[in-house]
Amino acid sequence: MVDSVFVMPGTVAAPRGGILRDLHNRYETVREALSRIDKAARDMGLPNISTRLIEHNGTSDRRGPEVQYLEIFAVSIATHHMLIAEGAEPVAIVGQSIGELWALAAAGHVSVEDAARLAVARSEVLTRQSWNGKMLAVGVDGRRAESLAGLMDHPDLVLACENAPRQSVISGPRQLIEHVERVADSLGWPSLPLDVPHPTHTPAMARAARDLRATAPRVPYGSGRWRVCSPWLGRDVGDDDPVDLVAGALTSRVRMLHTIRQLHAAGADAFVECGEWAVVTKFVEASIPGVRCVVPLSESDPVEVVRALVAESAEAAGGAPFRPRPSAPPSNGRGPVVRVTLPAPAGPVEPAPSAAPSAPSTPSAPSASSAPSAVATVAPAVTSSASDGLEYETVLAELQTLYGDFLGYPPDLLGEDDGLESELGVESLKQVVLLGRVSDQFDLPELRSNSSLLSVGTLRRIAESVVAGRAEAAGR
Structure with a gap:
């Protein structure tokens, strides 16, 4: 049997438009959950939450933090319902920061409507404290x-x-x-x-915590179907008051690393992220090298990924050995990544260690995900003309020197197509720092916010972007 833990991200970026279209069309339980969130939102004077998430509208209209939190909740609870509908059963559910509230709703300890109302109440007291x-x-x-x-x-x-x-x-x-x-x-x-x-998890939030306890609607607590682990309590959630749980987390440290390792030590074989990107599962990969991580919504066919996990669980239960696979690559910020078959390398590829941005969650930094050994992630290409060939080679050489000096590698060992994280082991935060230095060196400030250069993570892509950026700046 493969024991899976469902993980719920906290504060991440607003989901892409249309991300729940397929799940909404396929599953009655997803439609029902989204309808309940929409009703709760309308009762609080907010717009429908699900409309943007089930339509092909790639941008957020930035309607404030309350809408952002409810959209994250909608994605998490919809993914959970898809997992359950396809036969996946968690041994535990874990949420990070406000994701603990999503976990309580997914486990059935609180209703979807009450979770939505409490999330909005939390946002409002944080905004009032300013x-x-x-x-x-x-x-x-x-x-x-x-x-x-x-x-x-x-x-x-x-x-x-x-x-x-x-x-x-x-x-x-x-x-x-x-x-x-x-x-x-x-x-x-x-x-x-x-x-x-809203920055949180500091004693500075004591006033907001008191305000929440005094003003939030009381939330009845029921007997849930699954175990919920709290990274800030350091234990399973018991008969705890939901308002106290959410308020207490505002001033407390989130110990996700310890919770992940405890669950793995207790027998968890796989961690499934109920979100759009690999955020919490990046922490899992870094904390437990080689563990199976799955991010269904980052795949071109989320349902097939889940069915494969369920089939492996059934196979393992029948006595066959469980064969872990590397985690799925995340979205590149412009839609799902494209998966293409490549010749397998001579040796095994180690899974990469996190944010983003994920980042991101409790917030996490953006990160590049590791790719399976026979799979590559491909972002929209930056094309260069033949006349740019010499400039590309010059830029690439400068990048190899910059990255080599920072990482302590001889520049000639940094191949232009080597995965910075998956093959060279460059952590996501280091990639952010290096991309900032590239931006400064070539006077291209827009490179700092180009998340696709982090998710793709090769010197070729960075060099091509530099060449294109310089050409645009020169008016060519």
Whole structure:
């Protein structure tokens, strides 16, 4: 038997338009859940949540944080219902930050409507507090991140999240976080500010927590169907008041790394992300190398991926050995990645270690996902004319030197088509730092926000983007 854990992301980017179209058409349970979220939203004076998610509309209309949270919830609960409809059964459900609320709803401890109302109440108290804070992902372990935060000696500047062995999140006042970022850079520690509507997991949120306990609608707690593990409580959720759970998390540290390892030690073989991108599962991969991770919505056929997992579970239950596979590559930010067959390499490809942006979740940094050894991820190509060939070679050589100096590799060992994360082991936060240096070196500020260069992760793609960017800047 393959024991699967369903994981629910916290604060991630707004989902793509149309992401739930197929699930909405296929499953009555998905349609019902989305209808219930829509009704709750309308009762609170918000627009329908599902409309954008089931139509082919690729942009978010940015209707505020409440809508963003409910859209994330809708994607998580719809994915959960698809998994259950196809026969997948979790041994536990885990949520990160506000994702714990999605987990409670998925497990049946609270109703979908109550979860939606509580998510909106949480957002409203955070908006009322209007704290000038910030969160920063740092590519080091929790102990060093905590020491870094401690240098400033401020009660509200704390280690907020322990996501993976080498990814932590610090939360605190904006001005102090900017100091922390500069110190991290001087130490050579990669870091990335997180774009979240409400920085949390710091004692600074005590007022918002009190406000939530005083004003949020009471939520009845029922007996759920599945076990829910809480990374901030450090235990399973029992007969806990849902409002207290959500309020308590606002000021508490999220220990996702520890929860993941405890579940794996207890027998969990696979982790399935109920979201659009690999966010929490990137932490899983970094924490437990070789573990099976599945992100159905990042695949071209999510249902087939889930059916394959269920079939493997049945096969394992019949006595055949379980054969883990690498996790699915995520969306590149412009739609699902394209999967193409390539000749298998001579040796095995190690699974890569996280955000984004994922980032992203409790927020996580954006990250490139590892690809199976016979599968490559392909983003829309940047074409160059023959006349750009010499410039491409010059740019590539400069990139090989820049990346080689940073990583300690001889430049000639950095192949233009080598996967930066999957083959060279360059962590996602380091890729963010390096892309920033490329942006500065070639005076192309737009490269910093080009997430496809992180999800594709090769020097060829970066060099092509530099050549195209310089040509555009020159007016050619």
